[in-house]
Amino acid sequence: MHQLIASPFLEQHVLVRPGSRGGALLPEARYDELRALDPSEWAPPWLVEAVASQWPDLNVKDQFLGEFLLVRQPSSWGYGKASWEVNLGCNYACKHCYLGLKMNSGMPWEDKQRCLDIMAEAGVLFLQVTGGEPTIGDFMRAYRYAWNLGMMITVSTNGSLLWRENLLRLFRGCPPYRVTVSMYGAMKASYDGLTQREGAWDQFVQGMNAARHARLPLRMSIVVTEDNAAEEQAMVDLCESWGVEYEVFTNMTPTIYGGGEVLTAQSKEHLRLRKTFTGCNAGHTFFRLDPHGQVSICKIGRDDQISLPHEGIEGLARLGAIADRLMLRTGGCSGCTIAGTCRVCRPLAKHYQEAKAPLAAYCQHGEQKG
CATH class of the missing domain: 3.20.20.70 (Aldolase class I)
Structure with missing residues (x-):
C-alpha cells in the first residue's frame, strides 16, 4: 500500500502523500526517472532526502520503491x-x-x-x-x-x-x-x-x-x-x-x-x-x-x-466546448454593459433567473446604490 504518489498534475509533476496537505514539485527529469525505475529497486538518494525534508516522520531509506511509492502515468487529457x-x-x-x-x-x-x-x-x-x-x-x-x-x-x-x-x-x-x-x-x-x-x-x-x-x-x-x-x-x-x-x-x-x-x-x-x-x-x-x-x-x-x-x-x-458555450452571456445577461465585473458565472446566473430570485441575490443591477 503506497505512502507517497508521484504524479503529473496539469503542467507540473508532484510528489504528494495521502493524509498530508504538503507536497513537493518534481522536475520532469526526476519524475521520468521514477517511472523508469523498477519497483524492486532502492529509493534513490535524492528521493530519500526530498521525503525527509518534506515529511520528517517518514523514512524511506533502504526501502524498495514498490514498498511506499505509487507512480502515476502521464495523461494527454489535461484534467487534474x-x-x-x-x-x-x-x-x-x-x-x-x-x-x-x-x-x-x-x-x-x-x-x-x-x-x-x-x-x-x-x-x-x-x-x-x-x-x-x-x-x-x-x-x-x-x-x-x-x-x-x-x-x-x-x-x-x-x-x-x-x-x-x-x-x-x-x-x-x-x-x-x-x-x-x-x-x-x-x-x-x-x-x-x-x-x-x-x-x-x-x-x-x-x-x-x-x-x-x-x-x-x-x-x-x-x-x-x-x-x-x-x-x-x-x-x-x-x-x-x-x-x-x-x-x-x-x-x-x-x-x-x-x-x-x-x-x-x-x-x-x-x-x-x-x-x-x-x-x-x-x-x-x-x-x-x-x-x-x-x-x-x-x-x-x-x-x-x-x-x-x-x-x-x-x-x-467535448467538455471544453460545452464549458465555453455555457459561459457565454445569454438571455437577460446578453448585452450587459457591466458584465465584466459580474460576481457570478453565467450558469449560476441562469439558475437564479430560472428560480425568479431577487436581482440583488446575483446581479449588480439589483444592488442598492448609496
Whole structure:
C-alpha cells in the first residue's frame, strides 16, 4: 500500500502523500526517472532526502520503491481535479440544500469502477467525493478503489457518521487528503431545526469527537442561514476551540433544478457580495460526475451532460466546448454593459433567473446604490 504518489498534475509533476496537505514539485527529469525505475529497486538518494525534508516522520531509506511509492502515468487529457456525487441521498433534509429532491440512486458497481478508471486515465489526481451524504451506501468500496488508483481524496460530509469504526478504519488505512464537514449550528435547537432531523446535532457532535480523536485532516464549512444566523460567531468559536480550520458560507443558491424554494433559508442580514468572477477552468481542467455517470463542467453548469460509462474517455473531448458555450452571456445577461465585473458565472446566473430570485441575490443591477 503506497505512502507517497508521484504524479503529473496539469503542467507540473508532484510528489504528494495521502493524509498530508504538503507536497513537493518534481522536475520532469526526476519524475521520468521514477517511472523508469523498477519497483524492486532502492529509493534513490535524492528521493530519500526530498521525503525527509518534506515529511520528517517518514523514512524511506533502504526501502524498495514498490514498498511506499505509487507512480502515476502521464495523461494527454489535461484534467487534474474532479468532483463525484456518489449519491444524492442524505440522512438530513436541510432547508437550504441546493440538491432539491434527495434520491438514493446510482450506478452498478461495474460502472463506478469504469468511471474511476477513466478519471485516473484522464489525469485526475485530486478527487472530491460528495453527495448528498457520501458516507452512506456504497461509499467505502468506491473510496478504497479510488485511493488505490492514486487519488488524493477529499470527502465532503455532514459528519454525522464519522464515529463509525469501519469508516475510521478505512481512513486509517487509506488516509484522505481532507475531510470537509458542513456545520449547521452551534446548538441542538438550531442544528436540528435546519437539518429537519431530530437528533442530528447529537450525531454531529459524536462524529466530530471521533474525527478529532482520529486526527482526520478536518476542515469546517460553516453554513449561515436564517435558522442559525445568531450563532455565526458561536460556530466560529467552536471551530477555533477545536483547532480546526474553517470557512463561512452565507449565500444560498437555487436548487440544481432551478427551484427557488431553498432561497427562503437565506439570512438577508448575512448576504455578502461575492468577489468579481474572473473566469474558471470548469470543463477544461476539472469536471463533475453525478451518481449516474453523467459528466458536466461543474456542480452548477449541468447542461449538455456526457455519459462517461457509455462514451468512455473520448466523451471528455467535448467538455471544453460545452464549458465555453455555457459561459457565454445569454438571455437577460446578453448585452450587459457591466458584465465584466459580474460576481457570478453565467450558469449560476441562469439558475437564479430560472428560480425568479431577487436581482440583488446575483446581479449588480439589483444592488442598492448609496
